[in-house]
Amino acid sequence: MPTQLQPDAALPLIRFGLALMVIAGLYLGQDVLIPIALAVLLSFVLAPAADRLERWRLPPVPSVIATVILAFSILGGVGLIVSNQVVSLAESLPKYRDNITQRFLSLQGGEGGVFDRAAETFFAIQEDIKKKPAAAEPGVAEPPGTRGLQDNEPLTDQPPEPILVEVREEPPSTFELLRDYVSPALIPLARLGLAVVLVIFFLLQREDLRDRLIRLMSRDRLDVTTRALNDAGDRIGRYLRTQLLINTCYGVPIAIGLAIIGLPGALLWGLLGMLLRFIPYVGPWLAASMPILLSLAVFDGWLWPLAVIALFVGLELFTNMVMEPWLYGASTGLSPVAVLLAVIFWSSLWGGVGLLLAIPLTVCLVVAGRHLPQFEFFTILLGKEPALSATERFYQRLLAGDHQGAMELALEHGDGLISVYDQVIIPALTLAERDRHNGRLDPELEQFIIESASEIVDALGARESIAANGKAIEPRHQHFELMCLPSRDLADELTARMFAQVLKQQGIGAQHLSVKSLASEMVERVGEGEQPVVCVSALPPKALAHTRYLCKRLKQQFPKARIAVGLWNTKEYAARVTPRLNEAGADAVLPNLAAGVKWARQRMNERATVTAPKILN
Structure with missing residues (x-):
């Protein structure tokens, strides 16, 4: 029996067929x-x-x-x-x-210039080829007396007399004139x-059409459709108004400048410059090329043509680098590549009108993808927003084995050490832990990710831990030191090291232990302090059981110890498992390093209050 496609397997083919039908309908209709x-x-x-x-x-x-x-x-x-x-x-x-x-x-190099000589040589070679007699076919003998005769050639020595032929064209009729000039x-x-x-x-009927469109698109989600229509209208209207303002500020100086230079039709070129800039990419070139070519024809020498070129180049640079970034902002939400693709696509379908409509139509598609899930791929492909978040880009670089690229991404995130760890590196490690537990990472790649992330953490810590005077930041309270313990694996140890770095950078004493240490060894190290303050660092999804076990041992051994659990990058998950961790002895559950710094500072202030000398009366 022939195999049948499953519904999920046939879905991409159906979508591809529908896309082809839509494109064909746009062209034919x-x-x-x-x-x-x-x-x-x-x-x-x-x-x-x-x-x-x-x-x-x-x-x-x-x-x-x-x-x-x-x-x-x-x-x-x-x-x-x-x-x-x-x-x-x-x-x-x-x-x-x-x-x-x-x-x-002058462009040809004068009379008898390079172009003329090349053309003469080409035509001379062509004439020599024509004069060369054609070779007889091998194995075929010519009959006697026929050598040199051609088909239909007379058997006389007299050349044929030329016949004068006069071709007269009838004047076109009125219908033909209408057909040739009016019908196009x-x-x-x-x-x-x-x-x-x-x-x-x-x-x-704009309000009635809006209501009908809302009901057609999403009757049950009036809010989503209303926001989509408002967003599309705002973006298209803002784009057109901004484009009109920019084009006016471009066309008026062009007309004035060309009039001062003395180029004929200065007003024409200014108006065309203003109108043609509505066409992306192609329009500015067309607007500049025609007056530049005209200046080469009407002016003697090269001074004034160069002045025309300088006028267009200067205004184009000012418009592209100053006015458009200042006025546009996020008016369209399209990436530069999307604009280019839109111009190619719509001009191929609808010609010159497609060039004019390319941006507004593509904006509608991107807005639809932003608000309607079934069109989300338009936003991903054509939108201005990055397709991957900073976390996903960082993790993707690690998966690709690009240590230098991952390092550059981390260094570019210039909002401070806490922000880099909370928003980029720790979420990337969470993704790596998820893939590792699902069996998607081989041991070599897993080791590379941990080692690369560790080197990046060391580099960031070294950069941030040095103060402006070149000295390391000293702890603000000499009798306070927070112990950062890893829960069970290397990723937990790395996050514990990040937390210790952040605390030291904030002037809070901290140490982290290795994951190679046994639970008993960790408990022994914690007991070296007078009033232990501990944070157990854990990354989901498999660290909860071991974390609860470690918290119970610490609480049994040190009832007065202050214990926090860092379930990093898991705000909702941390809130859900907080009761279970509290039962195990945890005093607080920290969803991110920023919350951890705040908690550690509170514990340090408590210790400072307890150990402060009292003034006797």
């Missing part, structure tokens, strides 16, 4: 989907203006109509200015014909007209 996408994008932009007019007591329909008329009047005015500038520039170009010719000659513009005009109509209806 672009005549309908592009106007809808444009209308949705324009609705995000125009909705605040319509809301403002309605708050001014204007009815909804006049508010929407006025907003749409104003918006498209502005767009039409910009288009009219651009077209007039293009016509004016086209009329002035013949004046620069001689200069353009001279510029091309019909589809964009139809899409634009449909988008205008859809914008009006979307703005009039």
Whole structure:
């Protein structure tokens, strides 16, 4: 019988097939989907203006109509200015014909330059190849009297007389002119007209459409869907407004600078620079290339073309390095790679309109993944947030055998020793303990992880334990020393050493013992102090039983001892097992090193109060 795929095994294939169907639908349905996408994008932009007019007591329909008329009047005015500038520039170009010719000659290296000589050599070789007679096929003899004759060649010595052929083209008909010049513009005009109509209806029915979308996406989770829609609207609206501000601050100086330089069509290039920057990556290059090429054609020499290049480069650097980081922030939530992939994907599907819609559409996908679990992979692939946490990156470097990479990650975490241990290294050791108990780590890798983490702890401790004057920090109370005991394995010993380092860095006396010590030896070492203060360091998931045993022995041997258990990186687990540890003799359960430092400082202050000399009257 043929084998059948299990449901779990077939699920990736089903998802892949659905993805292909969606992409095919986006491509095949672009005549309908592009106007809808444009209308949705324009609705995000125009909705605040319509809301403002309605708050001014204007009815909804006049508010929407006025907003749409104003918006498209502005767009039409910009288009009219651009077209007039293009016509004016086209009329002035013949004046620069001689200069353009001279510029091309200079680029070729003058008459008879390198390019001309290379072209002449190429054509000469081609002519020699054509003149070389073709070799006869081997084994085939030519009949007598036919050598040198070609097909259809006359058997006379007189060359054939040339025949004059005149080709006359009929003038195109009106229908052909309409077909050649008008029909290519019909589809964009139809899409634009449909988008205008859809914008009006979307703005009039925006609240009803929002409610229907909420019910369609998640009827039982109104809060999640509402947050997702608000987040998407805020991000897209903020992105478009910020982009418009940045582009305006880019286009106006371009127009002014080119006008000062004297380049024809300065207003045109400023407007195009402002509009083309809405297209990621490609737009700025297009905006700069056209005026730079024009400057090479119209100016003599290289001074003014270099000035045009410097103007664009300077403004681009200022925009990319100052304005965009300052104004954008987290406006879109997309990574740079996601922006590039979005541009490639949507432009491949929808052409130039896809370039314009790439960022808003991708933002919608990322926002959906942030709020809806079924779309979370979009946030992971395209979002700006790191895919792995600092803990996961540190542990992944250890799993990959990259000791130096793990060291750099720990050193980059510049919030202090306690923060590095609590937020990076101890959680990574917890992951390692979980994998070890589940049989996912071989002995060699387990040893490498412990040794690498130990070296990193030593390096961090050496860096942090030295004060600004170059001397080690002395304990603030000479009669207080906290004993840090490991519960059962090397990871517990390493966390005990971290706790001792942190305490010493805070000016609190501390020592840690090796895991090789027997329980009786640990109890004996604890008994060397007058009033023992002990912390048993343990990492879950298998250290609880041995920790309870050690606490019982310590409490039986030293009833007045203060005992804490450090169940690091397990706040919920620590709260759940606290009653059982209290029964075993533990006075406190510490979920992290920060809580441990606070507890140790309290015990040190108690000891200082007890041992302080009393003043006799």
